Amino acid sequence: MSLRAPSDVMRLARLGAGHQTRLSFMRVVLRGLKRGGWQVDCPEWSIDAHGVGHAVYRARGQGEEVNLVAFAHDLPADQRSDRVIAQAWDATFALVDGPLTDADIARLRANVPLQEAGRVSDRELVLSRANRSVRLWDHVVGCLSEGQQPDAALIDEVGYLMRTTAVYGSGKFGAADHAALKGRPLLDGPFRAEMLAVWLIRTFVMDLVEHAAARKGGGNAVKLDPDLRRRCGIGNSTGLGMAPFLANHPDLLNAWITARETALARVRALPLATNASRAHFQSAVTRTEKLLARWTTQHPYQVSKVTELRTDIARLSDHIATGAFDQPRPWEGLMIWAEDVLSVEGQELLVSLMLEPHGDLVDDLAEDMGADELARFRIDGAMSTQALRALIKANFDWCLPTDFDAAEGCARFWYVSEAKLEPRLGERHLEDGAECEQPLDIARAVKALAHDLGESNGSVATFLLAHPQHRFAVRRVQLSQSAPYGEIRDNLIGADLMPVDMLRCKLAFFGATRFDPRSDRWVRITMFQDAPFPDELYASADDDWSLPPEVA
Amino acid sequence: MTTRTLSEIAATCTKAARGAGCPWGIAQEAGTAARLLEAHGLPGTTTLAHLFSAPRSCACTGQADAAACGLAQMVALSDAPPDQALRIDTVAAPLLMLAPLILEGGSWRMDWEGGAAGCGPDGAWIMGEAPKVASVTIKRQQDGQKGTGSSWHSRPVLPEAWAALQSLAARTYVPETDASRASGAGPDDSNSD
Numbered sequence: 005m006s007l008r009a010p011s012d013v014m015r016l017a018r019l020g021a022g023h024q025t026r027l028s029f030m031r032v033v034l035r036g037l038k039r040g041g042w043q044v045d046c047p048e049w050s051i052d053a054h055g056v057g058h059a060v061y062r063a064r065g066q067g068e069e070v071n072l073v074a075f076a077h078d079l080p081a082d083q084r085s086d087r088v089i090a091q092a093w094d095a096t097f098a099l100v101d102g103p104l105t106d107a108d109i110a111r112l113r114a115n116v117p118l119q120e121a122g123r124v125s126d127r128e129l130v131l132s133r134a135n136r137s138v139r140l141w142d143h144v145v146g147c148l149s150e151g152q153q154p155d156a157a158l159i160d161e162v163g164y165l166m167r168t169t170a171v172y173g174s175g176k177f178g179a180a181d182h183a184a185l186k187g188r189p190l191l192d193g194p195f196r197a198e199m200l201a202v203w204l205i206r207t208f209v210m211d212l213v214e215h216a217a218a219r220k221g222g223g224n225a226v227k228l229d230p231d232l233r234r235r236c237g238i239g240n241s242t243g244l245g246m247a248p249f250l251a252n253h254p255d256l257l258n259a260w261i262t263a264r265e266t267a268l269a270r271v272r273a274l275p276l277a278t279n280a281s282r283a284h285f286q287s288a289v290t291r292t293e294k295l296l297a298r299w300t301t302q303h304p305y306q307v308s309k310v311t312e313l314r315t316d317i318a319r320l321s322d323h324i325a326t327g328a329f330d331q332p333r334p335w336e337g338l339m340i341w342a343e344d345v346l347s348v349e350g351q352e353l354l355v356s357l358m359l360e361p362h363g364d365l366v367d368d369l370a371e372d373m374g375a376d377e378l379a380r381f382r383i384d385g386a387m388s389t390q391a392l393r394a395l396i397k398a399n400f401d402w403c404l405p406t407d408f409d410a411a412e413g414c415a416r417f418w419y420v421s422e423a424k425l426e427p428r429l430g431e432r433h434l435e436d437g438a439e440c441e442q443p444l445d446i447a448r449a450v451k452a453l454a455h456d457l458g459e460s461n462g463s464v465a466t467f468l469l470a471h472p473q474h475r476f477a478v479r480r481v482q483l484s485q486s487a488p489y490g491e492i493r494d495n496l497i498g499a500d501l502m503p504v505d506m507l508r509c510k511l512a513f514f515g516a517t518r519f520d521p522r523s524d525r526w527v528r529i530t531m532f533q534d535a536p537f538p539d540e541l542y543a544s545a546d547d548d549w550s551l552p553p554e555v556a
Numbered sequence: 557m558t559t560r561t562l563s564e565i566a567a568t569c570t571k572a573a574r575g576a577g578c579p580w581g582i583a584q585e586a587g588t589a590a591r592l593l594e595a596h597g598l599p600g601t602t603t604l605a606h607l608f609s610a611p612r613s614c615a616c617t618g619q620a621d622a623a624a625c626g627l628a629q630m631v632a633l634s635d636a637p638p639d640q641a642l643r644i645d646t647v648a649a650p651l652l653m654l655a656p657l658i659l660e661g662g663s664w665r666m667d668w669e670g671g672a673a674g675c676g677p678d679g680a681w682i683m684g685e686a687p688k689v690a691s692v693t694i695k696r697q698q699d700g701q702k703g704t705g706s707s708w709h710s711r712p713v714l715p716e717a718w719a720a721l722q723s724l725a726a727r728t729y730v731p732e733t734d735a736s737r738a739s740g741a742g743p744d745d746s747n748s749d
Contacts, residue, residue, distance in 0.1 A: 175563025475581025
């Protein structure tokens with residue numbers, strides 16, 4: 005069973021064309037909740053007539069308990085901002101590990117609404133905040149308060165009533181380190197706690213909008229129709245702050261991509277397509293057409309990609325109709341066909357679609373998507389410089405032709421802003437600050453290492469005693485032995501870099517849909533759209549929510 | 557005393573080391589070392605802050621007439637753990653050298669005048685205070701002494717050490733300019749829909 009080559013898979017243009025799959029973390033969490041028999045309730049709802057107060061959503065299962073504490077605020081319109089420099093939000097949240105006390109609520113009330121300016125404890129797993137989509141919020145409250153259902157087309161167009169502007173976990177601002185989740189039945193896996201928090205936030209938001217409508221309309225108000233309710237996801241605005249993550253966590257990136265590529269290889273190796281898998285695949289194609297119809301974006305970069313996708317999905321439908329599944333090893337044939345016919349976006353969409361009918365074959369791989377980043381941290385000083393050169397030749401040949409002295413080869417530099425301590429991207433030849441550059445110039449660093457290695461003999465340890473500045477690059481090169489999918493194989497400081505591709509890759513692994521770039525460096529997405537709410541989890545089909553329903 | 561998470565300790569110590577002049581690779585090793593030591597109940601942040609508060613001799617500083625840099629010694633030790641007892645004279649912040657030995661996974665002991673530290677399958681330990689400067693002997697042991705195992709919990713850090721590290725870390729930050737604001741890292745305020 006061979007996997008797609010890192011030289012193809014790890015190009016940024018392809019990573020930036022990724023789609024959610026069965027292995028995406030949102031889906032993994034909902035499968036785990038259901039499999040583990042988790043129950044969610046709302047033991048506390050203290051929201052006043054102005055929509056201000058707090059609520060608690062409690063999730064219990066497998067002998068564990070976590071609580072989402074949600075604070076609703078009366079935010080003046082002129083303070084509503086998705087920027088990371090905002091200081092107030094419509095709602096703020098903490099996901100707390102274990103049972104809550106009144107003292108916990110008081111402690112969280114004093115800190116969670118402040119977000120970065122506050123401090124949480126290591127009992128908190130996630131810290132987050134969200135703002136309303138003003139247009140949709142007002143429309144939904146208005147309609148429900150008058151006994152009417154809101155416009156389904158407007159819900160589809162926007163996709164959410166609130167969007168998170170940050171979902172912090174893993175040791176940020178005092179919250180528990182990721183290691184706290186090791187061995188936990190539901191939450192031991194990348195970003196599972198964060199995704200669980202977002203799913204609970206979605207429930208809170210829907211309850212809050214119905215609360216607002218009831219307060220406004222009194223006896224005339226109605227609840228949101230369950231089908232419309234489910235069509236509301238949670239939005240998210242993500243900027244450059246997320247972009248360096250993949251470059252800074254090569255072990256983790258390798259684990260994610262390896263899991264997906266292994267899943268794909270397992271499906272490709274199947275000798276035939278069963279009737280059930282054909283029907284499931286066909287259904288997923290039809291539902292993807294609906295998803296594409298919903299996918300609105302204005303940015304030219306994404307407009308052209310979505311346009312290509314719509315053509316691709318039509319081609320795929322035609323191809324299936326002409327007997328693609330009647331060939332031996334039909335899934336393999338489908339991928340080979342796609343490489344010739346479909347756009348990169350279309351090929352990556354096909355990867356997602358091919359996994360859909362094969363949960364029994366691939367879902368176990370979700371348990372292999374974490375990484376012990378310390379296990380391979382030490383440099384192997386005993387390695388010979390010849391072996392190091394061979395690794396560069398095998399795994400970093402892509403960076404050697406680039407001229408990093410040319411203006412376009414080093415046009416950008418990544419830095420951390422003094423104002424918000426967040427990653428930013430500067431123009432090297434126009435802006436100050438390059439002396440504070442963050443180490444995302446991986447390609448340049450490896451090329452410099454190759455240059456100084458020359459034809460030297462001896463051990464890596466001896467080489468590094470004379471060239472300590474190359475320790476960063478040596479670690480990356482050595483890691484490539486065991487983590488072939490750990491490196492984005494493009495120049496991250498080049499003039500043609502599209503940072504939004506880095507965001508898209510990570511967000512696709514989260515399970516996001518409807519990528520809507522607003523520039524080359526920030527993107528809006530939708531999460532958990534069409535997902536069951538807690539009270540629907542056990543009545544809904546298993547893991548069947550990631551695409552719009554066929555009939556809606 | 558303020559508590560900090562291991563993530564915060566690793567991030568701040570990495571940036572502090574970079575701000576103090578270390579190449580990025582060594583800075584990352586400094587952050588990991590501080591994190592590892594703290595996770596095992598040892599004073600990683602204070603030790604690193606001590607290192608940067610006094611002259612040290614290494615390629616980064618270009619200074620020759622000072623105690624050997626504990627980080628430079630640490631990375632050399634990491635690359636080539638000794639087969640026999642290793643004596644290193646006059647090292648600044650020598651406790652840092654325990655970190656790669658914890659990662660290496662064997663049982664090790666480091667002695668200095670008036671104290672010792674070590675690690676093994678049963679955790680890491682220290683007797684006496686971590687010295688600011690000392691001559692040390694490092695050797696592999698057959699049987700490790702029982703020590704403190706790794707814990708992910710937040711832990712108290714000395715405010716003055718933390719402030720010193722944050723001050724160094726701040727050297728890696730770039731002030732906002734009109735150009736950086738114009739290029740936009742994320743949503744602007746016209747996108748509240």
